Amino acid sequence: MDTPVAAATKTGPLTNAYVEVNNHSITNVGKYVLTSSGANVFDICIVFAANINYDEQEKHAYLHFNTKVQETLDNAETTIKPLQAKGIKVLLSVLGNHQQVGIANFPDRQAATAFAAQLANAVTTYGLDGIDFDDEYADYPASGPGKPNAWSFPYLVKALREALPNKTVSLYFIGEAAKTLSYDGIVVGELLDYAWNPWYGSWEVPQVPGMSKAQLAPAAIDIQATSESTATSLAERTMTEGYGVYNTYNLPDNDVSNYLSSFTKPLYGSDARHTGGSEETPPPPTAS
Template sequence: MNQNVRNHRFRKGIAGLGALATAAAGLFVGTAGATADTTEPVDPQLAVYVEVNSNDLANVADYTLAESGEAAIDMAMIFAANINYDGEKAYLHFNERVTETLENAQTQIRPVQAKGTKVLLSVLGNHQGAGFANFSSFEEADAFAAQLEDAVDTYGLDGIDFDDEWTEYGANGTPQPNAQSFGWLATALRDRLGPDKIISLYAIGPTYTTTDFSLFDAAGVLDYAWNPYYPTYDAPTVPGLDDRGRLGAAAIDLSNTSAATAADFAERTVADGYGVYVAYNLTATDQSAYLSGITEALKGESTVYRAAPGDTTPPTVTIKSGAKYTKGDAEDGYKRISFGLHDEGQIDRLYVNGVLKDLTDDRWSDLNFVKSGAFGAVKGENTLQVLDVAGNTTEVSFVLTK
């Protein structure tokens, strides 16, 4: 299974041939079919697949938007669990690395979710004949849906992604695909998960090409359907799921698609009103420069990698000692007073009684020889406010006697 999981998406050369063959078979798999316009502005979602056989899902949490600090990635797919066959029925299988990812949810999944990213389990065929498109009854489909529900509940996941590849329908005496199977499965899963979990369709294989989507409430059951071929821009057609805000036309491989193509697809996604942009193979390396070309178009912000925590420490303000700088004391008041200023995040500016004094941004600064008539100071009570570049403020009150 591992070899297939690693290699099955590197089909750039045959993707176009697959699309042509599909069209020749009378199936409309393309942007032209997704013609409905959304009535509300679309907030495009960046959906990323992580090959957990070789990368940690937790890497997703390393990417945030530069200005808002929000998650750069909206949906992260654990790639991949499998639908297997035991000789009688389909069952959900986790390989060793998927198992580790799920069982170590506190370090692999929760940090990603804490950033605001939804985590889905992607489920893939495994050469054994069991697939999403060949259940013979609703009861069979519901039995598998129950296993998916258990995975979502047990590991605190946000949904399920269906990817019908490498199934080999007919193997081990399994049935061929039929038009109703996926509708049964998706409907059963939605009934079990309720309305708040995500169900997405990686639009490939008989689950996409054989299913009669008019036989079930596709719009009420599925949240998203997206293009599976990297690197192409070609939205799937799912009858009933006509809202472009729930479709993805752009599909890129983060390791093999040029940054220029990725950015162009993002601009087209926004211009065309599609709601999902799909990227495959987020690794442990810093891919923020590449992702910035996508997020700047989708979200109006660049992406940063492992951003430092925001500065929340206010400046330090001390009164300089010695008659050269300061005469008087806090109890009796000052004839003149001087201050030393320090902030690791750099001092930016200060105000004396609301009068601005702009400073050169630096870790160390001074305000010397403050007396009545200087820097906005007056005889009597005064207020000094010192701000660092992050906007943190320290306020000091002092009294001048003359």
């Protein structure tokens, strides 16, 4: 019997990849390795995105999957599990959907806990590694009972952490939820694993009390829009200032290993290599 070969490992920050599944496959996240060691370029893949919708008849929030998200989840054997087999965690992003409901305006603790149960069920059903919260596009009302409140996000995160004690929970640091990070003795940062800067092509440290530098990604790039020089400088700053995660968005289907090398060299001392697929056709970076 052959002796199992240990997966290649790397030292340095984690690299995160948000993938727009309406446009691209998450399987691309597993196609990049470091030329020096064969270790994965990406450590975390985030399926972007499920939605928090509102049921007008039942008067409560519910978790909704569009066609492409549902397809990605239903085909976990060929989409999610191959990434996990390589040691890459797969999270599900949860996003508002222009229905005046989101993760920051549950009417009470019971409602927040009920939605957390839906999230936990999705993680269990589809074999995911956790949940990423993104408080955009909720279109919260400015006044009235549906306006954002202080308790929703803390109650939600606490309930989810209790339901999924060993899974990953992260925060895209934006929106009303990012303003309400403690309530009734709950410190959200003590329950999260990671938080990332949402402004691509920039450096901004997420201000989350209770989290260490190792859990934060102040650098954020859009692979199809941020220039290589900016990607490099943000990676260099990540190393210099001792932060633990580098956030990327919009990984396409074509081979972009040359572009990825712009940040893997300062992060890991190695170029990136594509392990199969089309010829390299780098996305045109902007001058950001």
